[in-house]
Amino acid sequence: MDKKQPEKIKCKNCNKEIDPDEFLINFNICPNCGYHGYVGAMKRIQITSDEGSFNEMAQDLNSVDFLNFYDLKSYSSRLTEARLKSGLNEAIVVGDARINGFRTSLGVMDFSFMGGSMGSVVGEKIKILADYSIANKLPLIIFCASGGARMQEGIISLMQMAKTVSCINRLRENKIPYICLITNPTTGGVSASFATVADIIISEPGTLFCFAGPRVVEQTIKKAVPPDFGSAERNLRNGQVDMIVERKDIKDILARLLKLFKN
Amino acid sequence: MDKKQPEKIKCKNCNKEIDPDEFLINFNICPNCGYHGYVGAMKRIQITSDEGSFNEMAQDLNSVDFLNFYDLKSYSSRLTEARLKSGLNEAIVVGDARINGFRTSLGVMDFSFMGGSMGSVVGEKIKILADYSIANKLPLIIFCASGGARMQEGIISLMQMAKTVSCINRLRENKIPYICLITNPTTGGVSASFATVADIIISEPGTLFCFAGPRVVEQTIKKAVPPDFGSAERNLRNGQVDMIVERKDIKDILARLLKLFKN
């Protein structure tokens, strides 16, 4: 058989070679050092929700280049590229799902779609998901992964921070629980909006979670930031997250929390 | 004439001799360094409220030695001594008053009555005053001066913290403004209860305002506290008080605040 073996890959953290099959089976976690590698929205949904239970919503919403934003490329071409690269039509996938039998509204961001940046579509999908939660009295669960606001939508991307927080405010008024999962990385406009107003905030180990990224902070304070800057462990110590949970245990902890909230 | 001149007194802060008449006229403020000396409840009422406007309430409430608390002296004898020394029957005087024409509920603590400590009577008088505020829709103003809870009433003195905060909670529900004046010293059970849940907190300059006093803290941390420990200035920097106002300006600022709250 001349069928090619998949290429060996290297861990971004410990730099050791990993067997790609093992990496894949192990939820993209380095079997050597436990580093939690990138995992896309679809895989995340697969490992978090009950098999076949996810029903995607609002998949037909697409971003438009309403500012004619030029960059090295136009926003339109970036969107096309991102769609092809990620296999998604935007940086978040939302839908109805079951987690160990508990029905929820589930939103999962994907960093591979333009760095998980939040533009009009991400905001609108979160609104649709929150409205769905309220209408069906379903707990809301969102996995964050984002570099922040989507610059290419200018001020409108900033307004998505307000928009999403307003949705969460209505969720709170309706006494719907909201659990937020912080995955690597979660920064900027997402961390300063819907991510941090959750009832429960759970972080994956080693996740960068901050408002301003380390390089921006270094530029401001003119010195190096500590090596654990923005890390899950530092955030736990600083009171920013409720707990750090390994990827393999997230489904279980979610199910346990859902059981508690389903009083 | 052989009528005696009042004895010269020394400023507790700058140690300079002060003319007692000048000190008295100057609201017990050192004319040399501006140190705000002790001022009793009755004098405080006089300099804060419009002449003749104060009508005392609940002056017939007296503390009882329900624990038979022995000390170097019994609580009962301490109470008698405090009454004679202060000319008051408890560590707070409460009543209805006008401040530049604005009608208010006014409570003034007096440090000379057993260190302004809070026992059952202080708690009850604050309750009566708060109830009066609610019934008559009058803003509540309290001048604090207290070493904390009254040990001689044991656990019941601790319960006065709960009691007074509950009264303030009802005041808040009734949307009655509450302004608290922090005077020297305000510590312990008073600072950790009704004093710090005020809408507006004003401190006199140089006032010690803290939970645990400097000596207690020094015992805990086994080193000297900074010279400005618990000072009004440090508290302003640490976000604990809204403003520092000199004694002579307090009536004016209260009137201005009352005007703002009388919408």
Next chain:
Amino acid sequence: MDLNEIKEIPKNYFKETLRSFFKLEKLKRISHFSGVHFNDAEKELAKKIENYKKVEKEAIKTWKIVELSRNENRPHTPDYISNIFEDFIELSGDRQTAEDKSITAGLGKINGATVAVIGHNKGKDIKERVEFNFGMSMPQGYRKSQRVMQLAGRFGFPIITFIDTPGAYAALEAEDSGQASAIAKSLLTMFELEVPVIVVLIGEGGSGGALALAIGNYVMMLENSTYSVISPEGCAAILWNDPSGSKLAARALKLTSRSLLHMGVIDRIIFEPLGGAQTDPVRMVRILKRYIVLALDKFKNTDGKQLKEQRAQKFETMGFLAESSQDLFSDK
């Protein structure tokens, strides 16, 4: 109320007792040899000594409770949490500046219903004790607990608190982070709650730091736990310099469950296994669980507004005072 006759205790209590004793012996000797009798003086001194002895005995008895309340082998908050509640999940952080491990907070189930559980945590070994600051909380701890209480309030979860602290942390950094304000806000938050709040004093109930989590619709106290406005040591330091001072202060402060029930500060004493909770922690936990279930049942059908009102009523009526219309200063 358990009154005692002695009202004034001299500065150096034990020396004074001894002096009285010798004085009595001397009087007795004089009357024996001289035939002159000092009956009144003798009687007075004998009574004084008797009272001193009674006070001493009471003080020692109270002190034993103080020691029991601090016994390291007593079950602590984590022991109660893990054995009383199912599916407990701990929540961390004040979402502002810190996670304070001296307070444990989280959600769990009891008898099928979700509740929030919050309690002081002194730590189980030296390492934990240091990490948890011996159960003395920073303002951040009280802010975390407020966050969890508000969350419970929003979702209608009853709240159970376990009190076990020497007191709020008295340190510069605590003061600079608003310790007074944090405790006061904690009280305010608890008065705002529209869910049942069940408080259990399980060990040391030290001052404002204990009260901050203790505004309950129903307050229970383990037999050998204490609850006091000031530690006996702190009280003695102010009153006497005698090494026996702490014991006397403990007695004077009436900090035991019996005295507190008597004064109406607590609603129920939960009796401990003979010798104290530490002799049979498993049984202690089992007993407490029953009482918590009973307490929760009490408020099952009470609506939020009523719960809030009952709590306000309960604490606003605490106090002993006398009303007299006589003018204390009539001769002035």
Next chain:
Amino acid sequence: MDLNEIKEIPKNYFKETLRSFFKLEKLKRISHFSGVHFNDAEKELAKKIENYKKVEKEAIKTWKIVELSRNENRPHTPDYISNIFEDFIELSGDRQTAEDKSITAGLGKINGATVAVIGHNKGKDIKERVEFNFGMSMPQGYRKSQRVMQLAGRFGFPIITFIDTPGAYAALEAEDSGQASAIAKSLLTMFELEVPVIVVLIGEGGSGGALALAIGNYVMMLENSTYSVISPEGCAAILWNDPSGSKLAARALKLTSRSLLHMGVIDRIIFEPLGGAQTDPVRMVRILKRYIVLALDKFKNTDGKQLKEQRAQKFETMGFLAESSQDLFSDK
């Protein structure tokens, strides 16, 4: 919307323009000497150059506004406060860990009614600017403003905010005190308010730090103020390395009052005296006062719940998107 034809800007924009220009000249020369004509190529290049020039012109125009918005002589929050409101009293502190002077908050009167006023404060001279951290707030600043907003909400006082910040402070201590959480909570608090909230962008409206105080029922913008998701410099640093990048980024971000009104992000532009607010601050203040009074009047008879709903509605409908039922990956 003000669309432009160029969609793709090469990395080194000015060099590229120059190169196109030379290429065009060369084509012209060749056709002149050879008689061979390159009409299509010539036309394309000419159009490209024309577009580049247009973009450049627009960028320079926008940049002037960016500079105006940052002009130190512009009236700042304290100038508006002291000249628009009577009886203003400043309130300080978050009641937790700090007083952040980069945000000024307090109560005052306008047209006889009490309002809360909250605004970024960049400081009027070097000393103040350093003390106020150039208007870049710490989490404590947003917590103070939340406290004052909640106070206003409780007493029914309308809230007026002045936005003027380069952005929230990006420093280690800010991160460690929960900058992200503080901004998010500020947004949440503003959505909870049941009083009218009037927002005025008076200078620099930088990112999340600006938005944190900008959830208004009515949002007004001074003609030469800006409001952007990222500073032009920050944007250019990401997009180009060309020194002219900031100007191009400013244009691309559409951060001017005209663009924002066009996009429905703001409700009104308040025109400034000729040359900018700094040329006649007295008049600027007078004009703004009128608009604030008008804005407050608008919501005079709206009840609390409606105000909250209107605010939610306003911000939840912001966004531009397309719905398509075509499967983007049909060929996969």
